[in-house]
Amino acid sequence: MSAAPGSAGGAVLSPRAEGVTPSSGARTAMLAMEGVTAAYGAVEALKGVSIHVEPGEIVTLIGANGAGKSTLLMTIFGSPRARSGRITFEGRDITGLPMHQIARAGIAQSPEGRRIFPRMSVRENLLMGAQAMGVDPAPGLEQAFTLFPRLKEREAQRGGTLSGGEQQMLAIARALMSRPRLLLLDEPSLGLAPLVVRQIFSAIRTLNAETGLTVLLVEQNANQALRLAHRGYVLVTGRITLEGTGAELLARPEIRDAYLGTH
Amino acid sequence: MSGAAIPHEGGVPHNDDGVPDPGEMGGIPRQAAPPAPRPPLSHALRDAGIAALVAAGLFVPLVGLRTDVASSGGGLIIRTRWADVAILVALVFGGRLLLNLWETLRPERRPRSARNTALLLRVGTWVAPALLIFALTFPALPGTTRYGLDLGILVLTYVMLGWGLNIVVGLAGLLDLGYVAFYAVGAYSYALLSTGFGWSFWVCLPLAGILAAFWGVLLGFPVLRLRGDYLAIVTLAFGEIIRIVLINWVSLTGGPNGVSGIPRPSFFGLSFSAGGGPGSFSDFFGLEPSPTHRVVFLYYLILALALLTNWVTLRLRRQPLGRAWEALREDEIACRALGINVTNTKLTAFAIGAMFGGFAGAFFATRQAFISPESFTFIESAIILAIVVLGGLGSQLGVALAALVMIGGFEAFRDLEEWRMLVFGGAMVVIMVWRPRGLVSTRTPSISLGKRKAISGDLVGEGHG
Numbered sequence: 014m015s016a017a018p019g020s021a022g023g024a025v026l027s028p029r030a031e032g033v034t035p036s037s038g039a040r041t042a043m044l045a046m047e048g049v050t051a052a053y054g055a056v057e058a059l060k061g062v063s064i065h066v067e068p069g070e071i072v073t074l075i076g077a078n079g080a081g082k083s084t085l086l087m088t089i090f091g092s093p094r095a096r097s098g099r100i101t102f103e104g105r106d107i108t109g110l111p112m113h114q115i116a117r118a119g120i121a122q123s124p125e126g127r128r129i130f131p132r133m134s135v136r137e138n139l140l141m142g143a144q145a146m147g148v149d150p151a152p153g154l155e156q157a158f159t160l161f162p163r164l165k166e167r168e169a170q171r172g173g174t175l176s177g178g179e180q181q182m183l184a185i186a187r188a189l190m191s192r193p194r195l196l197l198l199d200e201p202s203l204g205l206a207p208l209v210v211r212q213i214f215s216a217i218r219t220l221n222a223e224t225g226l227t228v229l230l231v232e233q234n235a236n237q238a239l240r241l242a243h244r245g246y247v248l249v250t251g252r253i254t255l256e257g258t259g260a261e262l263l264a265r266p267e268i269r270d271a272y273l274g275t276h
Numbered sequence: 277m278s279g280a281a282i283p284h285e286g287g288v289p290h291n292d293d294g295v296p297d298p299g300e301m302g303g304i305p306r307q308a309a310p311p312a313p314r315p316p317l318s319h320a321l322r323d324a325g326i327a328a329l330v331a332a333g334l335f336v337p338l339v340g341l342r343t344d345v346a347s348s349g350g351g352l353i354i355r356t357r358w359a360d361v362a363i364l365v366a367l368v369f370g371g372r373l374l375l376n377l378w379e380t381l382r383p384e385r386r387p388r389s390a391r392n393t394a395l396l397l398r399v400g401t402w403v404a405p406a407l408l409i410f411a412l413t414f415p416a417l418p419g420t421t422r423y424g425l426d427l428g429i430l431v432l433t434y435v436m437l438g439w440g441l442n443i444v445v446g447l448a449g450l451l452d453l454g455y456v457a458f459y460a461v462g463a464y465s466y467a468l469l470s471t472g473f474g475w476s477f478w479v480c481l482p483l484a485g486i487l488a489a490f491w492g493v494l495l496g497f498p499v500l501r502l503r504g505d506y507l508a509i510v511t512l513a514f515g516e517i518i519r520i521v522l523i524n525w526v527s528l529t530g531g532p533n534g535v536s537g538i539p540r541p542s543f544f545g546l547s548f549s550a551g552g553g554p555g556s557f558s559d560f561f562g563l564e565p566s567p568t569h570r571v572v573f574l575y576y577l578i579l580a581l582a583l584l585t586n587w588v589t590l591r592l593r594r595q596p597l598g599r600a601w602e603a604l605r606e607d608e609i610a611c612r613a614l615g616i617n618v619t620n621t622k623l624t625a626f627a628i629g630a631m632f633g634g635f636a637g638a639f640f641a642t643r644q645a646f647i648s649p650e651s652f653t654f655i656e657s658a659i660i661l662a663i664v665v666l667g668g669l670g671s672q673l674g675v676a677l678a679a680l681v682m683i684g685g686f687e688a689f690r691d692l693e694e695w696r697m698l699v700f701g702g703a704m705v706v707i708m709v710w711r712p713r714g715l716v717s718t719r720t721p722s723i724s725l726g727k728r729k730a731i732s733g734d735l736v737g738e739g740h741g
Contacts, residue, residue: 090613116615128610130603132719141603144596145615191615 041104043068043227044089044120044195049098051088058084060251061098066195066229071221073230073238073259075272076248082231083125085248086197089229090122091115102195117146121193125200127184131173135164138172138183142190150190157186160216178209185216195227196220202234210234214241235272239263247272320376328369335361404673411579415572425571429578429643431683433636436582438663438675440632443589445661446670447598448625449605451508454495454515455660458488458630460522460652462637467535467647468528477541481638488634489627491518496626500619503608515657522649534648541642543573574643581639585632586672592628601625602670659683666707668714677715681707 042065051059058081066072076082088095091112100108107115116122121142130138139157143150158165161182167175172183181201188196198217202210214237220226232238239245239259247255247268255262262268340361346353414420414428441455465484469475475483499510522529529535540548546557548570557573558565592598600621603611611618641647663682667674685703689696711717 112612113615113617116613122613124609124613128607130606132606133602137599141599142614
């Protein structure tokens with residue numbers, strides 16, 4: 014069935030469904046988008062995008078403002094729906110599914126702007142992450158508090174009173190509560206101090222290394238995102254223009270000019 | 277970094293943006309702003325002058341000019357009343373000036389709302405039990421009159437309606453301006469089933485709730501995609517549609533004439549007949565036949581129904597469904613992203629809220645013994661919504677207090693005659709100025725760690741400009 018990541022030795026937690034290590038050669042992409050187009054009304058935001066994310070990878074999607082990065086993530090989640098093309102997750106077509114069913118298939122997202130529940134306590138926010146899936150929240154809570162000890166200190170505090178960085182930690186921890194196999198992260202560094210961005214990125218790396226969680230990360234902060242990711246895609250006005258490993262992309266002059274600032 | 281934990285660098289608790297940690301400040305809201313610069317006298321005068329100008333602009337056409345029928349010829353003549361206008365404008369000027377000066381001269385500002393919240397919390401712990409004990413013993417208290425009991429029934433009906441609507445508006449955050457429609461569905465369900473088929477109140481009560489819930493779902497489907505203002509308009513229209521159907525479907529509902537002769541409820545088969553014949557309540561218990569028995573019974577009936585509403589709401593709040601409602605109110609997109617079925621969550625909120633409206637409607641029908649579409653106008657929806665908003669969205673105690681203040685207060689000011697509406701409106705404005713997020717604006721987390729920590733309304737978005 015699923016091609017979940019293999020060894021998870023010394024893991025904080027392993028993902029929900031223990032998968033079988035894919036046999037060499039028969040590697041199916043965990044997530045694949047094939048020629049996906051999406052539009053808001055008459056405005057085409059994605060013009061035939063094809064990407065794939067392999068199990069256990071961190072893949073980043075970089076691009077300028079308005080390139081369609083967030084749209085791409087939201088299209089995976091079915092809002093907006095893909096006008097054409099196909100999106101598969103672990104071999105299953107999820108193109109037309111309603112949002113909550115896509116979430117239940119094993120994909121979680123920390124949406125753009127964090128979108129935590131401001132009036133609910135940190136603990137309640139986390140429980141909401143586990144609730145819809147009917148997952149036991151206890152291990153997820155433990156993982157969240159191990160990963161972000163700050164959230165443990167803030168457990169009874171309301172989401173809306175947290176700082177920006179803490180809210181981002183909460184958004185990621187809440188997404189992880191459902192024990193997803195694929196985590197979509199939309200601009201986790203947005204509006205945060207460099208120190209906090211480092212904390213969050215290192216948390217993502219830890220998760221990936223220790224639990225084998227697959228991550229698709231959308232970032233404007235191309236420099237750090239490419240350093241973190243195994244592979245990256247560059248999105249320009251709704252089209253993928255470049256693909257490569259993080260190091261390859263970092264080395265390319267046009268990337269340096271466009272997204273990293275020239276020195 | 278290889279460890280699972282991300283340590284704080286430097287080890288000192290700090291915020292990423294460098295400000296002192298707000299979490300250490302306990303109940304004091306972050307927005308406790310530094311005292312605003314005091315307006316000087318000239319500013320106060322200028323502000324009062326502007327207010328007077330606005331007042332003059334309003335009062336000149338409203339009060340200053342008046343048309344009378346001329347004594348000769350019967351034509352209209354315009355009479356002017358400049359003296360009245362001058363008095364009113366002077367009142368506005370003086371009042372505004374005093375208000376400004378008071379703001380200037382009064383002692384140092386303290387974080388008032390934080391203090392109020394703490395006070396209300398302390399008060400809240402004994403107000404609710406005290407109110408409950410009062411409500412339970414009210415019919416037995418010495419000075420309780422028949423009029424008092426009737427008023428109590430009326431207040432409790434609105435408490436129940438407020439609690440029912442609170443599920444939809446307060447918890448799930450779906451603004452419903454047509455709640456009275458479900459009240460009407462419940463009332464007509466009982467009225468028609470009992471007069472048409474002779475079914476008893478106790479059979480019809482659940483049916484009325486089920487039918488109202490059905491209509492709640494029916495309303496819920498088309499409005500699933502709507503939020504805020506748009507939802508409000510559609511629910512408003514829905515309320516009117518139900519009322520207009522009730523008026524025009526004469527063959528079923530009796531149209532504007534309504535349904536009369538609705539049977540009264542019995543007490544486990546014992547009727548409350550005035551004569552006290554065999555099989556009646558007074559006969560069975562060996563009491564002197566008295567019409568008060570029925571009123572007391574109705575009082576306890578609506579009290580039980582209201583408490584049932586409250587109990588169900590409190591229970592649901594602690595369960596996944598209730599938490600999903602609250603999450604939905606906070607952020608619908610986040611709910612979807614977390615895999616919550618937003619459609620079902622909204623429909624259950626509409627259905628359960630409507631069900632309690634239906635129960636209240638059935639009670640209303642049996643109490644009045646006569647119903648007509650006139651009882652289910654938009655103003656009823658508005659009053660119920662006002663109770664929920666004034667009480668504090670989502671607060672059970674607040675809604676009960678607001679119903680008491682609004683319905684009880686409205687009756688208490690009966691002697692003021694035509695000024696009553698003015699006092700009523702003024703009171704609503706004062707409450708909203710004094711406590712913009714409702715009387716009880718705190719939210720108790722539905723799950724807590726040992727001690728309960730209420731959440732002050734000052735820390736949330738509602739009511740902030």
